[in-house]
Amino acid sequence: MRALTWQGMRDVRVEEVPDPTLEQPTDAVVRVTSTAICGSDLHLYNVLAPYLTPGDILGHEFMGIVEEVGDGAAGHLSPGDRVVVPFNISCGHCWMCERGLFAQCETTQSRDQGKGASLFGYTSMYGAVPGGQAELVRVPHADFGPIKIDSDAPDERFLYLSDILPTAWQGVEYADVPDGGTLLILGLGPVGLMAVRSARHRGVAQIIGVDREPARLAEGARLGATTLDLSSTKDIAAAVHDLTDGRGADGVLDAVGMEAHGNPVSEKVIGLASRLPGPVARAAIEHAGIDRLAALHLAVECARRGGTVSVSGVYGGAASPMPLMDIFDKALTFRHGQCNVRAWTDELLRLALDDNDPLELQDLATHHGSLEDAPQMYDLFAEKGDDCIKVVLKP
Ligand SMILES: NC(=O)c1ccc[n+]([C@@H]2O[C@H](COP(=O)([O-])OP(=O)(O)OC[C@H]3O[C@@H](n4cnc5c(N)ncnc54)[C@H](O)[C@@H]3O)[C@@H](O)[C@H]2O)c1
Numbered sequence: 453m454r455a456l457t458w459q460g461m462r463d464v465r466v467e468e469v470p471d472p473t474l475e476q477p478t479d480a481v482v483r484v485t486s487t488a489i490c491g492s493d494l495h496l497y498n499v500l501a502p503y504l505t506p507g508d509i510l511g512h513e514f515m516g517i518v519e520e521v522g523d524g525a526a527g528h529l530s531p532g533d534r535v536v537v538p539f540n541i542s543c544g545h546c547w548m549c550e551r552g553l554f555a556q557c558e559t560t561q562s563r564d565q566g567k568g569a570s571l572f573g574y575t576s577m578y579g580a581v582p583g584g585q586a587e588l589v590r591v592p593h594a595d596f597g598p599i600k601i602d603s604d605a606p607d608e609r610f611l612y613l614s615d616i617l618p619t620a621w622q623g624v625e626y627a628d629v630p631d632g633g634t635l636l637i638l639g640l641g642p643v644g645l646m647a648v649r650s651a652r653h654r655g656v657a658q659i660i661g662v663d664r665e666p667a668r669l670a671e672g673a674r675l676g677a678t679t680l681d682l683s684s685t686k687d688i689a690a691a692v693h694d695l696t697d698g699r700g701a702d703g704v705l706d707a708v709g710m711e712a713h714g715n716p717v718s719e720k721v722i723g724l725a726s727r728l729p730g731p732v733a734r735a736a737i738e739h740a741g742i743d744r745l746a747a748l749h750l751a752v753e754c755a756r757r758g759g760t761v762s763v764s765g766v767y768g769g770a771a772s773p774m775p776l777m778d779i780f781d782k783a784l785t786f787r788h789g790q791c792n793v794r795a796w797t798d799e800l801l802r803l804a805l806d807d808n809d810p811l812e813l814q815d816l817a818t819h820h821g822s823l824e825d826a827p828q829m830y831d832l833f834a835e836k837g838d839d840c841i842k843v844v845l846k847p
Pocket residue numbers: 490491492493494495615616619638639640641642643644662663664665668682707708709710711712713714746747750763764765766789790791
C-alpha cells in the first residue's frame with residue numbers, strides 16, 4: 453500500500469510499504485477514506501525528530517471502511533462498517549478507561565517511556581504505532597475504539613471526531629466558564645476554531661479569540677468570537693481586561709502549544725536540539741526548558757483571579773520555567789492533557805449526525821488532496837500559506 457512516511461525534519465514522503473495485517477484477535481484493518489493533518493503532526497514535522505525513525509507512518513486523524521476484523525472484535529465491528537477512529541488507543545475496560553481517562557489507558561500505556569495511552573502515528577514515546585495517513589491502517593483494540601457511523605453524510609462531518617472536535621470540546625469543558633462568563637481562546641487553528649464552535653453551541657456568553665493569521669481571525673469572527681490580532685494588538689492582556697470589566701477571562705484555553713510565536717530564543721534552542729543525535733537530543737528535550745511558552749504565559753496573564761487555564765496545546769519539555777508566582781497569587785486552576793476522545797464522542801456523534809450541521813463541521817477544511825499531495829500540504833499547513841486552516845486527504 454501507499455503511506456505517508458516521516459524521513460527527517462520537514463521531510464515526509466509517500467512510499468510503498470507492506471499492507472498491515474491482523475496481529476491480535478482484537479485488531480481490525482481499516483481502508484482509509486479520509487485523513488487530516490493536525491497541528492500535532494507539525495510538532496513531528498518541525499521539532500520531535502529525535503523520537504521518530506525514518507519510515508514511520510504518520511497520521512492520527514482518519515476514518516474509513518472496515519476491511520478485516522479479528523475474532524475478538526467481531527462482536528463490535530464487521531467488514532464494510534463505516535468508522536471513525538479515536539487518535540488514542542484505549543482498551544475500554546482497564547482502571548483508567550472505566551473512569552473515562554482513555555488517554556491514560558493502562559493496557560496500552562507506553563510504560564518504558566513513562567507515557568500515557570498509545571497513539572496512532574505518534575513517535576516512539578507513544579508506542580510507535582503506524583498511523584492513518586495511508587491507504588490501510590491496523591487498528592488495535594477495535595473491540596472498543598472505532599465509532600460506527602450509520603449515515604451517508606460526507607466524511608468531513610465525522611472525521612474530526614477522531615481528535616480535534618473532542619479535543620476542543622474537552623478544552624472548553626476544562627476551562628470551566630460559569631454562566632454569563634468569558635472564554636478566551638489562544639490560537640485559532642483547527643483546535644481553536646473547533647473550540648469557538650463548541651463554546652458557541654454550549655452557550656458561552658462571551659468568546660474572545662487570539663491569533664495573528666488573518667484568515668483564522670476572520671473565521672473566528674464569523675463564528676461569533678471577538679478577535680484580537682496578536683500582530684497588531686500591543687497588549688493582549690490589557691485588551692482582554694478591557695473586554696471583561698477589568699477582571700480577565702473566567703476561562704482561558706491554550707490551543708497553541710509548544711510552537712508558539714513570540715519566543716525567539718527557545719525557538720533557536722529547540723531547533724538546535726532537534727538536530728542533535730537521537731539520545732543527546734532526547735536528553736536535551738527532557739531536561740531543559742525548551743518549550744516556547746508565549747501562549748501559556750499569556751494565558752496566565754489574561755486569566756482573572758480564581759480563573760481556570762485549560763491547556764489543549766501540546767508541550768514537550770520537562771523543565772520549562774513558568775510564572776509560578778503569578779499562578780500562585782492569582783489562585784489559578786490548571787487542567788491539561790491529551791483528549792480522552794471516547795469520553796465525548798457519544799454526545800458529539802449526535803451533533804455530527806444532525807443534518808443541520810450545528811457545529812459547521814463541513815466548513816472547516818480549506819484544502820483537499822490525495823495522499824500524494826501530503827508533502828506539499830504539510831508544508832502549506834505548517835507555513836499557513838494560501839490561508840490554509842485544515843487539510844483533508846483522500847488516500
Ligand atoms: N491535547 C490534545 O489531545 C490535542 C489534540 C489535538 C491537537 N493538540 C494540540 O493543539 C494545538 C493546536 O493545534 P492546531 O491543529 O489548531 O494547530 P495550529 O498549529 O494550526 O494552530 C495553532 C495556532 O496558534 C497560533 N499562535 C501561535 N502563537 C500564538 C500565540 N503566542 N498566541 C496566540 N496564538 C498563537 C498560530 O498562528 C496558529 O493559528 C497544538 O499544540 C496541537 O498539538 C492537542
